[in-house]
Amino acid sequence: MTSLDDLLNEPKFVTAINCMDGRVQLPVINWLKEQCEADYVDMITEPGPDKLVAERNPDKLPSIKERVKISVEKHGSKVVALVAHGDCAGNPVSEDEHYGQLRRGMECLRGWDLDVDIVGLWISDKDWKVEQFAVITRD
Numbered sequence: 001m002t003s004l005d006d007l008l009n010e011p012k013f014v015t016a017i018n019c020m021d022g023r024v025q026l027p028v029i030n031w032l033k034e035q036c037e038a039d040y041v042d043m044i045t046e047p048g049p050d051k052l053v054a055e056r057n058p059d060k061l062p063s064i065k066e067r068v069k070i071s072v073e074k075h076g077s078k079v080v081a082l083v084a085h086g087d088c089a090g091n092p093v094s095e096d097e098h099y100g101q102l103r104r105g106m107e108c109l110r111g112w113d114l115d116v117d118i119v120g121l122w123i124s125d126k127d128w129k130v131e132q133f134a135v136i137t138r139d
């Protein structure tokens with residue numbers, strides 16, 4: 001049996017579906033650790049993940065979903081973040097298009113019926129600061 005002490009000391013994981021771009025790794029980790037009081041961020045990286053998830057890319061989505069589920073089911077993550085950023089080599093579209101992809105991508109994630117909050121994050125290539133774009137809280 002798990003004691004209360006074990007539960008309280010259990011490390012808190014959250015999940016990020018992030019771009020592979022090296023410039024957005026630490027900003028996303030630091031933002032999620034601060035905002036969600038997380039100890040660890042399980043990082044799932046692809047080039048231009050907002051586009052892949054929004055378009056439900058048949059080659060990439062199953063692998064992304066499998067990794068998200070490991071983070072949620074084995075690490076107990078209660079937050080899944082989807083990240084889009086400016087100057088994205090894997091998804092070189094306008095800022096407005098990124099926003100649309102974030103919205104559609106978050107809807108796709110909601111459809112997976114996981115017991116998690118879904119957070120959309122935008123990172124401008126002007127200052128590489130993380131902005132919360134939208135949240136869908138679990139109900």
Ligand SMILES: [Zn+2]
Pocket residue numbers: 019020021047048085087088089090091
């Ligand atoms: Zn990118």
